[in-house]
């Protein structure tokens with residue numbers, strides 16, 4: 357009776373404790389427990405009392421409990437599992453008055469929620485290791501800034517790409533890293549909006565990069581932003597190479613378009629308009645004009661705009677090929693046509709150009725025999741290979757070019773008149789540079805850019821004095837000569853110089869330019885404008901034009917073709933001008 361009293365009193369005392377308590381005897385059998393123990397085990401008294409402790413809770417290390425019972429020493433923080441719960445037990449030995457261990461009390465604390473936290477900490481650590489691995493492994497640069505826009509993290513790729521180390525960026529404003537353009541971190545922090553695909557230059561080496569930056573927003577609060585930076589210098593390099601390869605391919609085809617024909621002066625605009633018009637038709641085009649004026653450029657452009665642009669463009673320089681070979685090159689040959697002829701024969705340029713365009717440059721210089729054969733091709737639209745008899749139909753558009761005075765050659769009997777008319781279906785006169793000097797600045801800028809790339813130099817400016825020299829010279833070699841001079845000028849510049857100055861211009865060009873300026877001024881009788889300040893510019897220009905026409909016609913004894921040639925204008929336009937000035 358007294359034993360029950362003691363037991364119940366003891367249990368009451370145990371119930372005042374927040375932790376679960378289960379007392380066991382020397383054989384690990386449960387002798388007493390409190391309400392909290394029933395609660396966390398979910399067991400009724402009948403299922404606990406007198407049962408081994410291991411039936412009630414899972415003891416991962418039974419020997420620990422055994423040691424407590426045997427040695428009478430407490431053991432703390434031992435893990436227990438009760439169903440889904442994780443608990444920690446402190447085993448306290450129960451010792452009687454004689455100092456003998458009679459059992460033990462397990463004081464059990466539910467640490468499930470605590471272990472959840474621990475688990476989260478472990479998960480966070482794992483995530484962090486994973487993120488670090490990604491940060492270190494990726495080839496893309498990553499940069500993180502805080503909400504103030506100051507750097508807080510970069511990865512090794514960032515340093516590799518931008519050349520900036522942690523010392524350069526951590527705790528520094530994001531803008532320090534950007535050499536050209538605006539810091540996207542700062543923009544994102546202002547707008548809270550993601551930015552994508554922005555091109556910038558970063559770091560001391562001005563690396564070409566593309567950046568994506570996203571805001572970091574946690575629980576609605578802006579904490580900073582993260583940027584991913586892609587190095588595109590390699591892509592840029594590759595696309596440059598691709599552009600070069602494309603250029604090479606275009607060299608085998610038609611390289612230029614009308615956009616490549618630089619000039620805004622009236623004479624060049626008129627020629628371009630004529631050429632554009634001709635592109636839409638299948639008509640044969642005859643390009644006239646001095647050497648270096650851009651006739652070949654026009655031929656390319658006409659082909660590229662025409663319906664045949666997908667077909668081949670075959671350029672034949674009729675003077676560059678030996679006369680004896682030109683016929684077989686143009687029309688091909690049959691097997692055995694001559695000693696050394698390839699077995700099976702060979703196609704000529706006309707057949708190569710099938711469904712495309714053949715550009716016959718320097719057409720004025722082919723011999724009469726070949727002229728007759730060419731005439732036949734133009735009339736019949738078929739060729740006969742050298743050594744053959746079988747006509748082969750060809751579908752080829754002909755563009756011819758010459759700087760020769762064909763009309764004069766006809767009168768001299770060296771050029772066939774019938775061929776002239778066959779070729780001259782659409783004549784286009786490409787004006788010489790001296791009649792379109794207004795285009796010199798544009799052309800110079802274009803050619804400088806072209807050569808800058810070729811010579812791997814950077815030219816930022818051309819001094820006005822150099823332009824003056826260029827403007828005062830007549831450029832008998834036309835744009836080819838201008839291109840040549842600019843090339844020679846760039847060569848004379850030091851590597852670090854970026855401005856073309858007069859000292860770089862070859863001496864003799866300066867001399868010639870000055871002489872020509874002097875001649876131009878003194879050549880013409882002073883128009884009756886002196887003292888007549890009220891004359892407007894248009895009248896002065898008219899008078900000057902009239903004087904030049906008169907002077908040229910005098911020089912050519914009234915031969916209008918020659919005069920037009922000297923002036924670099926079409927005979928038709930000479931007639932028009934003569935009429936305008938009452939000289940016809």
Ligand SMILES: Nc1ncnc2c1ncn2[C@@H]1O[C@H](COP(=O)(O)OP(=O)(O)OP(=O)(O)O)[C@@H](O)[C@H]1O
Nearest residue numbers: 616617618646647648649650651652653759835836
């Ligand atoms: N309007 C232009 N814009 C830009 N470059 C031009 C222009 N005209 C000519 N060029 C350049 O000048 C050089 C000479 O041009 P092109 O070979 O077409 O002249 P051409 O009249 O055919 O000469 P030729 O009669 O000696 O064959 C080329 O490098 C060409 O690219």
